[in-house]
Amino acid sequence: MSNLKVLLDNKELNLSQTKEGNVEIVSINVSITVEDGSFLHIGAAPSPLTEKKGSVFKVDRTPVIPATSFKGALRNQMELLLIKEKDNLKTLFAILDDNLIKPCIPAPNPAKSEQELFSFGYRGKIEDKKYTGHCEIQVDENNVNISELGICPVCYFMGATGIMGFLRFSNYYPGEGDWLVDQTNIRIDRKTNTAAQRAKVDGEQVKPNTKFAGTIEIINKTPQGFEFGQPRKIGEKTIDPWLEKWTEQDINNRKKTLIEKILFPAIQNIKLLGGQKSRGAGKVKVEIRNT
Structure with missing residues (x-):
């Protein structure tokens, strides 16, 4: 199986294609570096074996950036990219309806603050106290129930209620080295201007x-017959109408375009991960690597 050749910053990059059982996989290697002058804190539940209440997420005592944290950050950047590049992407994919290219808010009942995003560039609206924009598929023996807008471009990559997306994520592990430093937080008593009693919290930071x-x-x-770059159908129903009118016929060019125009820019736009951002934490550099 030949590699998929794509462009990254005007340089050719070979993405390895392999088979995993009856599933074909294209792998993208990604590195995440904590910026100089910052630190990383992705929190974990307090350990009953230590007194630390601000521990970082670990696997086998090694600090790890969990797949869920990276996926959430990438989803957010992909949403912002679709909103910013809406007009260019509409032209590229021959889309006439603005709503087809807009990202959804992935919740059946978005909060009041999230509802304000409809005017910012997210799809959907509230009708009869129900949100009409989030992506969800319900399939029974006779029907495929889905919004007339279908699955949004972000959920095409990431997945939605009732259907998987085309992306899978690993945890991110550090290289060899000394990764952690202890972190102590103390609340100041406003009256005495000294450390408040029992307000000391021991934690950790990734260097x-x-x-x-x-x-x-x-x-x-996929074993179900879906192919990345093509609109999916269940029965006679197209669930990705945003791809339906795209005039590009070559499947490799379709894949290259989705990777180069949506996936790669969204990955490179990730600049923050984890918590404690008000303290300067979480500044990262994300890079796509050849190997």
Whole structure:
């Protein structure tokens, strides 16, 4: 199986294509470096074996950026990209209806603050106290129930209620080294201007310049007959109408375009991860690597 050749910053990049059982996979290697002058804190539940209440997320005592954290950050950047590049992407994919290219808010009952995003560029609205825009598929023996807008472009990549997306994420592990420093937080008593009693919290930070590595996998072809780059159908119903009118016929060019125009820019736009951002934490550099 030949590699998929794509452009990254005007340089050719070969993405390896492999088979995993009866599933075809395209792998993208990604590194995440904690910026100098910052630190990383992705919190974990307090350990009953230590007194630390601000521990970082670990696997086998090694700090890890969990797949869920990276996926959430990428989803957010992909949403912002679709909103910013709406007109260009409409032209590229021959879309006439603005709503087809807009991202959804992935919740059946978005909060009041989230509802304000409809005017910012997210799809849907509230009708009869129900949100009409989120992506969901319900299939029974006789019907495929889905919004007339179908699955939004972000959920095409990431997945939605009732259907998987085309991306899979690994955890991100650091290289060799000394990654952690202890972190102590103390609340100040406003009256005495000294440390408040029992207000000391011991925690941890991942050091600046720590480098993590992991992968994003594109499910190229699925056992269900879906192929990345093509609109999916269940029965006679197209569930990805935003791809239906695209005039590009070559499947490899379709894949290249989705990767180069949507996936790669969204990955590179990730600049913050984790918590404690008000303290300067979470500044990262995300890079797509050849190997």
